[in-house]
Amino acid sequence: MFNWVDWSVMDIYVAGLVALSVHFIKQASKGLDDCFLGGHSIPVWATGISGMAAQFDLTGAVRLVDISSCTETFRQLIQTLLRRSDASG
Numbered sequence: 094m095f096n097w098v099d100w101s102v103m104d105i106y107v108a109g110l111v112a113l114s115v116h117f118i119k120q121a122s123k124g125l126d127d128c129f130l131g132g133h134s135i136p137v138w139a140t141g142i143s144g145m146a147a148q149f150d151l152t153g154a155v156r157l158v159d160i161s162s163c164t165e166t167f168r169q170l171i172q173t174l175l176r177r178s179d180a181s182g
Contacts, residue, residue, distance in 0.1 A: 126132055149181075 123132070
């Protein structure tokens with residue numbers, strides 16, 4: 094059962110989410126450039142880190158595919174892509 098400490102933590106968490114939501118809604122309502130492009134103020138290094146994180150996540154997702162249940166052609170394609178990703182980085 095939840096006691097008062099649990100409910101307090103939940104209240105603080107929900108209040109934080111609401112505050113963040115209000116902040117980001119205000120930021121996004123300034124215009125489309127602010128919403129989708131960060132107001133053209135995102136540094137190049139942050140964009141690069143974001144791209145690398147997306148690629149790393151994609152590689153991890155491909156590895157989670159159950160290769161044994163795929164057709165032979167698809168299995169060969171996945172194995173080739175995994176070898177290339179391992180060799181490049």
